[in-house]
Amino acid sequence: MFSQESGAVVELVDQLGRLPGIGRKSAERLAYHLLRVPKSEALALAASITNVRENVRYCETCFNLSEGPACEICRNPNRDKSRLCIVEQPRDLMSLEQAGVYQGLYHVLLGRIAPLDGIGPDQLTIDPLIDRVRTGNFNEVIMATNPTLEGDGTSLFISNLLSEYPVEVTRLARGITSGSILEYANKEILADALTGRQKL
Protein backbone atom coordinates (compact mmCIF):
# COMPACT_ATOMS: atom_id res chain seq x y z
CA MET A 1 0.00 0.00 0.00
CA PHE A 2 2.81 2.43 0.88
CA SER A 3 5.88 2.98 -1.25
CA GLN A 4 9.17 1.77 0.14
CA GLU A 5 10.62 5.25 0.55
CA SER A 6 8.08 6.38 3.19
CA GLY A 7 10.07 4.88 6.04
CA ALA A 8 8.16 6.83 8.68
CA VAL A 9 4.88 5.35 7.51
CA VAL A 10 6.28 1.85 7.36
CA GLU A 11 7.47 2.34 10.94
CA LEU A 12 3.99 3.47 12.04
CA VAL A 13 2.32 0.49 10.33
CA ASP A 14 4.83 -1.72 12.08
CA GLN A 15 4.08 -0.21 15.49
CA LEU A 16 0.31 -0.33 15.03
CA GLY A 17 0.55 -3.91 13.81
CA ARG A 18 1.99 -4.92 17.18
CA LEU A 19 -1.20 -3.93 19.02
CA PRO A 20 -3.42 -6.83 20.06
CA GLY A 21 -6.08 -7.68 17.49
CA ILE A 22 -4.56 -5.46 14.81
CA GLY A 23 -3.37 -7.33 11.74
CA ARG A 24 -1.27 -5.92 8.91
CA LYS A 25 -4.31 -4.73 6.93
CA SER A 26 -5.86 -2.92 9.89
CA ALA A 27 -2.50 -1.37 10.75
CA GLU A 28 -2.26 0.04 7.23
CA ARG A 29 -5.81 1.33 7.41
CA LEU A 30 -5.13 3.06 10.75
CA ALA A 31 -1.91 4.59 9.48
CA TYR A 32 -3.73 5.92 6.42
CA HIS A 33 -6.45 7.28 8.66
CA LEU A 34 -3.91 9.10 10.85
CA LEU A 35 -2.39 10.72 7.77
CA ARG A 36 -5.79 11.89 6.58
CA VAL A 37 -7.34 13.35 9.75
CA PRO A 38 -6.49 16.92 10.84
CA LYS A 39 -2.97 17.05 12.24
CA SER A 40 -4.26 18.16 15.67
CA GLU A 41 -6.34 14.98 15.97
CA ALA A 42 -3.41 12.68 15.25
CA LEU A 43 -1.17 14.63 17.61
CA ALA A 44 -3.80 14.47 20.37
CA LEU A 45 -3.70 10.67 20.14
CA ALA A 46 0.10 10.69 20.32
CA ALA A 47 -0.04 13.05 23.32
CA SER A 48 -2.52 10.90 25.21
CA ILE A 49 -0.38 7.81 24.70
CA THR A 50 2.60 9.75 26.05
CA ASN A 51 0.55 11.11 28.93
CA VAL A 52 -0.73 7.68 29.96
CA ARG A 53 2.72 6.14 29.86
CA GLU A 54 4.41 9.02 31.67
CA ASN A 55 1.79 9.55 34.38
CA VAL A 56 -0.21 6.40 34.95
CA ARG A 57 1.27 3.68 37.10
CA TYR A 58 0.09 1.05 39.55
CA CYS A 59 -1.22 2.01 42.98
CA GLU A 60 1.38 1.00 45.56
CA THR A 61 -1.29 -0.60 47.74
CA CYS A 62 -3.82 -2.29 45.47
CA PHE A 63 -2.14 -2.22 42.00
CA ASN A 64 -5.07 -0.47 40.39
CA LEU A 65 -4.11 2.11 37.76
CA SER A 66 -3.24 5.39 39.40
CA GLU A 67 -1.79 8.79 38.67
CA GLY A 68 -0.03 8.94 42.05
CA PRO A 69 1.32 6.51 44.65
CA ALA A 70 -2.24 5.76 45.83
CA CYS A 71 -5.25 5.29 43.56
CA GLU A 72 -8.58 7.09 43.92
CA ILE A 73 -10.24 4.13 45.64
CA CYS A 74 -7.47 3.69 48.23
CA ARG A 75 -7.56 7.43 48.91
CA ASN A 76 -11.33 7.57 49.33
CA PRO A 77 -12.11 7.74 53.10
CA ASN A 78 -15.67 6.53 52.49
CA ARG A 79 -14.71 3.09 51.20
CA ASP A 80 -15.45 0.15 53.50
CA LYS A 81 -12.03 -0.96 54.77
CA SER A 82 -13.32 -4.26 56.13
CA ARG A 83 -13.85 -5.78 52.67
CA LEU A 84 -11.27 -6.65 50.05
CA CYS A 85 -12.19 -7.75 46.54
CA ILE A 86 -9.56 -9.57 44.49
CA VAL A 87 -9.58 -9.19 40.71
CA GLU A 88 -7.20 -10.18 37.94
CA GLN A 89 -6.87 -6.89 36.06
CA PRO A 90 -7.59 -3.17 36.52
CA ARG A 91 -10.28 -3.45 33.85
CA ASP A 92 -12.14 -6.05 35.98
CA LEU A 93 -12.07 -3.57 38.85
CA MET A 94 -13.55 -0.95 36.53
CA SER A 95 -16.37 -3.31 35.52
CA LEU A 96 -17.22 -3.99 39.17
CA GLU A 97 -17.09 -0.28 39.99
CA GLN A 98 -19.51 0.40 37.17
CA ALA A 99 -21.92 -2.15 38.66
CA GLY A 100 -21.95 0.27 41.61
CA VAL A 101 -22.88 -2.10 44.45
CA TYR A 102 -19.49 -2.61 46.07
CA GLN A 103 -18.03 -0.09 48.53
CA GLY A 104 -14.99 -1.97 49.79
CA LEU A 105 -11.36 -1.99 48.69
CA TYR A 106 -9.70 -3.98 45.92
CA HIS A 107 -6.53 -5.89 45.20
CA VAL A 108 -5.46 -6.33 41.58
CA LEU A 109 -3.38 -9.43 40.91
CA LEU A 110 -2.15 -8.19 37.51
CA GLY A 111 -2.83 -11.57 35.96
CA ARG A 112 -3.75 -15.12 36.96
CA ILE A 113 -1.77 -18.25 37.62
CA ALA A 114 -1.32 -19.86 34.21
CA PRO A 115 1.18 -22.72 34.28
CA LEU A 116 0.85 -23.30 30.53
CA ASP A 117 1.94 -19.71 29.87
CA GLY A 118 4.68 -19.98 32.49
CA ILE A 119 2.94 -17.57 34.88
CA GLY A 120 3.38 -18.62 38.50
CA PRO A 121 2.20 -17.02 41.77
CA ASP A 122 5.49 -15.10 42.07
CA GLN A 123 4.68 -13.03 38.99
CA LEU A 124 1.43 -11.79 40.52
CA THR A 125 0.86 -9.40 43.41
CA ILE A 126 0.07 -12.22 45.84
CA ASP A 127 2.83 -11.42 48.37
CA PRO A 128 1.63 -7.83 48.88
CA LEU A 129 -1.92 -9.18 49.09
CA ILE A 130 -1.05 -11.53 51.94
CA ASP A 131 0.76 -8.65 53.68
CA ARG A 132 -2.35 -6.52 53.36
CA VAL A 133 -4.57 -9.20 54.85
CA ARG A 134 -2.08 -9.89 57.64
CA THR A 135 -1.73 -6.24 58.64
CA GLY A 136 -5.18 -4.91 57.70
CA ASN A 137 -8.55 -5.19 59.37
CA PHE A 138 -10.45 -7.09 56.72
CA ASN A 139 -13.44 -9.23 57.69
CA GLU A 140 -14.13 -10.51 54.22
CA VAL A 141 -12.05 -11.25 51.13
CA ILE A 142 -14.12 -11.61 47.96
CA MET A 143 -12.55 -13.65 45.18
CA ALA A 144 -13.58 -12.07 41.90
CA THR A 145 -11.19 -13.76 39.53
CA ASN A 146 -12.70 -14.77 36.21
CA PRO A 147 -14.78 -17.99 36.21
CA THR A 148 -12.28 -19.77 33.98
CA LEU A 149 -10.07 -22.76 34.79
CA GLU A 150 -7.10 -20.47 35.47
CA GLY A 151 -9.17 -17.90 37.36
CA ASP A 152 -10.64 -20.61 39.60
CA GLY A 153 -7.19 -22.14 40.15
CA THR A 154 -5.82 -18.76 41.16
CA SER A 155 -8.72 -18.20 43.52
CA LEU A 156 -8.20 -21.60 45.14
CA PHE A 157 -4.46 -20.99 45.54
CA ILE A 158 -5.08 -17.66 47.27
CA SER A 159 -7.89 -18.91 49.49
CA ASN A 160 -5.57 -21.67 50.74
CA LEU A 161 -2.97 -19.06 51.65
CA LEU A 162 -5.63 -16.98 53.40
CA SER A 163 -6.99 -19.88 55.44
CA GLU A 164 -4.60 -19.08 58.30
CA TYR A 165 -6.02 -15.57 58.72
CA PRO A 166 -9.29 -14.70 60.45
CA VAL A 167 -11.09 -13.51 57.30
CA GLU A 168 -14.11 -14.95 55.59
CA VAL A 169 -13.32 -15.83 51.98
CA THR A 170 -16.24 -15.59 49.57
CA ARG A 171 -16.53 -15.62 45.81
CA LEU A 172 -18.88 -14.03 43.31
CA ALA A 173 -22.11 -15.92 42.72
CA ARG A 174 -22.13 -17.74 39.42
CA GLY A 175 -24.70 -15.54 37.76
CA ILE A 176 -21.91 -15.16 35.26
CA THR A 177 -21.80 -18.17 32.99
CA SER A 178 -18.73 -20.19 33.73
CA GLY A 179 -15.96 -19.15 31.37
CA SER A 180 -17.31 -15.71 30.61
CA ILE A 181 -15.12 -12.78 31.37
CA LEU A 182 -15.85 -10.13 33.99
CA GLU A 183 -14.85 -7.38 31.64
CA TYR A 184 -17.71 -8.23 29.27
CA ALA A 185 -20.42 -9.05 31.81
CA ASN A 186 -23.11 -6.40 32.06
CA LYS A 187 -23.67 -4.27 35.14
CA GLU A 188 -26.80 -6.07 36.33
CA ILE A 189 -25.16 -9.49 36.17
CA LEU A 190 -22.12 -8.22 38.04
CA ALA A 191 -24.30 -6.55 40.65
CA ASP A 192 -26.19 -9.84 41.17
CA ALA A 193 -22.94 -11.79 41.35
CA LEU A 194 -21.65 -9.45 44.05
CA THR A 195 -24.85 -9.39 46.07
CA GLY A 196 -25.24 -13.16 45.94
CA ARG A 197 -21.62 -13.98 46.75
CA GLN A 198 -21.06 -17.24 48.59
CA LYS A 199 -18.64 -18.65 51.08
CA LEU A 200 -15.69 -20.33 49.37
Ligand SMILES: [Zn+2]
Ligand atom coordinates in the same frame (compact mmCIF):
# COMPACT_ATOMS: atom_id res chain seq x y z
ZN1 LIG B 1 -5.21 1.54 45.27
